[in-house]
Amino acid sequence: MTSQTGLNQRQKAAVIVRLLLDDDEVAGLDRLDTATQTLLAQEMAGMELIDRNTRDAVITEFCDRLEAVGVTFPGNLDGTLAMLGARLSDDSTDQLRRTAAINGHSDPWVRLCDLPKESLIALANAESVELVALMLSKLPVEAASATFIALPRERARVVAQAMSMTSGVTPAALRRVGLVLLQAAEALPKPAIPTPACDRMGAILNFATADLRDDVLGALDERDMEFADGVRKAIFIFAHIPARIEPREVPKIVRELDQTTLVRALAAPAEADAAAAEFILSNLSQRMADGLREEREALGKPRAKEVDEAMTEVINAIRRLQESNQLTLKLPQDEE
Template sequence: MTGQIGLSQRQKAAVIVRVLLDDKEMGGLDQLDSDSQTLLAQEMVGMEVIDLQTRDAVITEFCDRLESVGVTFPGNLDGTLALLGKRLSDVSSDRLRQRAAITGQADPWPRLCILPHDALIKLANSESVELVALMMSKLPVEAASAVFVALPRDRARVVAQAMSMTSGVTPPALKRVGLVLLQAAETQPKPAIAIPAADRMGAILNFATADLRDDVLGMLDERDAEFAAGVRKAIFIFAHIPTRLEPRDVPRLTREVDQATLVRALAAPQEADSAAADFILSNLSQRMAETLREAREALGNPRPKDIEDSMTEVVAAIRRLEETNQLILKLPQDDA
């Protein structure tokens, strides 16, 4: 048997954990970091039998130390932010996470993965091919796709080839790469207005009437074709639903929109809008689709403004679902 005097602090911790494991209501050890979990398990592997007197002495020492504690702190960023909760502003929380990632105190990849596509594209064009290949391997598929298609064709080929060599990278090396990329991203000039002008104009035109939208786009085509192309890519209207919305997300959309609004939108007479209506109906259950068709027929001839307002509400619902990560819109086609 192992005597009390021979126990190290880690072994005493192992004894306490072993005693607590008999309690079915004990919380998991997942609150410990991986290094602490590993050390604890290693200590337990090397221990066999602890006598009753030693066990009681360790428990008494543990309880005495608990009673002498006045206040505790989480000891890490995530725990501290959880403790402060809403008392800390979102700006301050984000700044703390950013500082921790840049200094190597936290995993840099979560911050890299939420960078705007424009920032990621700049990194992909300026950093070494090997680093870019690792970045593409870690980014969410949607972001990686947006970055990849924006690369010059020659560079895209080289990056694709380099991705074949990413499987052997170690976690420490991957963290160092993420740190280098994040530090590079932080040195990029920050625009005073975060949302690109074309995206903002596109978002505004999403809710404009069709004649106003066409008039503005026509003017932009004449005066600034490049800006107009960017605005067109940012626009998402009812007619784009078949090419941008996944069929599996249609039922979710119909639950988000009031049925009367949806029926009016499905009554759109224009060819492109009618195709979008057919797409929605074809991706619903037969019973639901038939109910909506009957309601559309009973509607008669609604006013064009009511139809357009309803289509706008459907588009707004899709945007809400996208913003809350309940669906992901497909990238617009180049010729859209």
């Protein structure tokens, strides 16, 4: 449709964008979908000279439309969820994204890449090797590697051979495969308690005394060594800090703690705990570390209960940072 300027709506949009380019103010073009960006670029490529009167008419019409706008909506699910932010529960957000992906309103591979490792492994063992090969080709390398390694040896060989045939797949076919896999993932049984049992037991033992922790692990070794091994990997205590925390993360952890708690934790007398305290101090600024050492000396010998409580609070702070994705624990040494 043309207007009194003789330009259609796409050409008018091209004029506005061209004018904004002169002022380096075209922010947010990357938020347009690929098809819209392509149409805009093609329209601009086919235009040459626009006279001053036409330019002014386009600007006037554009401003009039802006003034007439009462409220705007994103027009897509991702934009809507970004606008609503934390006002929606995680379950509601997840359900909306799943429904949109299954109904073909969003990219199913985004959802598939967010699936937990256990779900990806279940799909890799249940679906045809061709679909699994495509799935591994689309997943992030870390997730694809973890899924592939978990496959039985013979199936892993067949999937590896099938990956040689994935290079010629079309975008449309890849989308259909994604929908099939996503629907299969939705059909997987959902555990009533999503956290693995070994992780839950490990989290509980984090707050147990050392002798109780050793006693429980010894009993688990006798009954179920595999479960006991999983529990050991899930346990994270103060003495594990040097092995599980990146040095650059230490200042972030310290900022989460009050000074008294930190000083008491740094006064832990056990050899492994003292090594963790020194690791913390060595990764702070010299001035801060010296100040904390002076406060520790002035503290004398705190009660064992106070030290234990302080070390527990350090672990709680680390767990809070981990849960909010501000910190990532390194794998235990035997997993690296």
